[in-house]
Amino acid sequence: MDATLLHIHPASPEPIYRQIAEQIRRMVAGGQLARGATLPSVREVAAAHAINPMTVSKAYSQLEIEGVLERLRGKGMAVAARAPHAAGAGHRWALLDPALDAVARQARELELGPDEVLARLSQRMQEEHE
Known part of the structure; x- marks a missing residue:
């Protein structure tokens, strides 16, 4: 790394x-x-x-x-040899869920709809790969 x-x-x-x-x-x-x-x-x-x-x-x-x-x-x-790894998708979601909860709460407070938020998230994820 x-x-x-x-x-x-x-x-x-x-x-x-x-x-x-x-x-x-x-x-x-x-x-x-x-x-x-x-x-x-x-x-x-x-x-x-x-x-x-x-x-x-x-x-x-x-x-x-x-x-x-x-x-x-x-x-x-x-x-670590026994570290949680990619095999556990549930573990990966557990790491992401707090951030998703915060985004959902903030989007509601800003009165942004789910479609707008998902489009922006999709755009950000594409930019991250470039």
Whole structure:
């Protein structure tokens, strides 16, 4: 995994360590990070995003506690052999549902209809692949 694959949003109300942890969880659940894949070092991620190394360390430690990552002696962090993986579609939806709930609530508050929201989501997903 390349450290620049993470998208950090400093202005987000979500703490940066949680942003990192959530993105790694999704990459593992979606199969983008295979079991045993090594992650960039804390220093590499911190340097690539101009953030405090302790922030990255906190995210990695949280994922280690959850069993998503494991520490490899002399090699850093890797996706755990028993990490939840792409096979569990229910697990992937569980990671996405909180964001969908927030979008649905905000769309109602802004009086945006489902068709408008779905069209915008579809557009964003296409742009993400370009």
